[in-house]
Amino acid sequence: xxxxxxxxxxxxxxxxxxxxxxxxxxxxxxxxxxxxxxxxxxxxxxxxxxxxxxxxxxxxxxxxxxxxxxxxxxxxxxxxxxxxxxxxxxxxxxxxxxxxxxxxxxxxxxxx
Amino acid sequence: xxxxxxxxxxxxxxxxxxxxxxxxxxxxxxxxxxxxxxxxxxxxxxxxxxxxxxxxxxxxxxxxxxxxxxxxxxxxxxxxxxxxxxxxxxxxxxxxxxxxxxxxxxxxxxxxx
Numbered sequence: 615x616x617x618x619x620x621x622x623x624x625x626x627x628x629x630x631x632x633x634x635x636x637x638x639x640x641x642x643x644x645x646x647x648x649x650x651x652x653x654x655x656x657x658x659x660x661x662x663x664x665x666x667x668x669x670x671x672x673x674x675x676x677x678x679x680x681x682x683x684x685x686x687x688x689x690x691x692x693x694x695x696x697x698x699x700x701x702x703x704x705x706x707x708x709x710x711x712x713x714x715x716x717x718x719x720x721x722x723x724x725x726x
Numbered sequence: 727x728x729x730x731x732x733x734x735x736x737x738x739x740x741x742x743x744x745x746x747x748x749x750x751x752x753x754x755x756x757x758x759x760x761x762x763x764x765x766x767x768x769x770x771x772x773x774x775x776x777x778x779x780x781x782x783x784x785x786x787x788x789x790x791x792x793x794x795x796x797x798x799x800x801x802x803x804x805x806x807x808x809x810x811x812x813x814x815x816x817x818x819x820x821x822x823x824x825x826x827x828x829x830x831x832x833x834x835x836x837x838x839x
Contacts, residue, residue, distance in 0.1 A: 645824055656831035657770070657814065662824070670826055705769055707827070714760060715816075715827050717769040 616641055618708050619688075620718035627696045627725050635691040635721045639708030646689045647707045647715060648681060657705065663689060696725045730830035732815050738836045745802040747833050749815030752796070756817040757825070759791055761800045764812045764832065774800060805837045 619638040627633050639646050644664055649657040659673040663683035674681065678696075683689040693700055703722050709715040729752045739745045747761075758777050762770035776782045776789040776798070788801040798817075802809055815830040 647827060649829075657829045659826070659828065662826050664824060669821065669824055707770075709825075709827075711824060713758070714772050714775050716772060717762075720769045 618706060618716055618718035620704075620706050620721050622721060623719060624722045625724070627723065629697060629725055630695050633693040633696050633700070633723055635693075635704050635706075635723070636688045637691070637706030637708075637718055638688040639706075640716060643708035643710050643716075645709045645711065645715075646683050647709070648689075648691050649705045649707070651703045651705060651720075660691070660704075693723075696723075698725045701725045730815055730817055730828050732813075732830040732833045734831055735834040736836050737833055738838055739805050740838050741805060741807060743805050743837075745805045745809065745835055745837070747800040747802075747813050747815075747835065749798045749800075749830055750796055751798070751815075751817045751828075753817070753819055753828075754793075754796065755820055756796075757820055758818040759789070759798045760816040760827075761787075761789060761798075762814040762816060762829075764814060766811075770814055802835075805835075807837050807839050810835055810837050 646663045648660040661674050661681045662670040678694045680692045703720045705720045707715040707717045731750050761774040763773050764770045774789040776791045782789045786803045790799045812832040812834045814832045816827050818825040
């Protein structure tokens, strides 16, 4: 079952370090979405990407956060100089056009 | 402002009862509608999709869509304690280059044994 694969599942970073979260979409899916979720809260949209293009990054903080989905390889969500407030679950979802999106298992980021 | 709204709950129903979950959306251009279930500490799992007005049934689940009223609902018949989870409503917003998924805040369902 080649679903959406996210790694690592758990990531611990010290304040000021960089966090790199990876997402491999379902084979054949060209649309990738990243969401952030705090405990007991809903999914907050961050960014929507297609291969080599950022379609909508309206949910991304202006500083420290970036995302890419290269022609080859997984999508990467990068958080520079992490702070404690970045601690959350980060979910990636992929979709072909005009149908359902499927989620990966998420990466739980803890900043200490 | 493109929004999806749901009652946050918790919604408590006894085992064997029908659970009714509701969702409204603001963008009339929304084309596709989905219900996801999320257990605590887990990722969202797709349980129903609906694209046209009316009802769609899948086992104990029925999704209902009324585009004129901008309303989507999910009925869970014969509710089981294992249905206790947060249910997320999602709609797609079409754009020039694809579609974006907008999620509601979720309704927490508790099925009491």
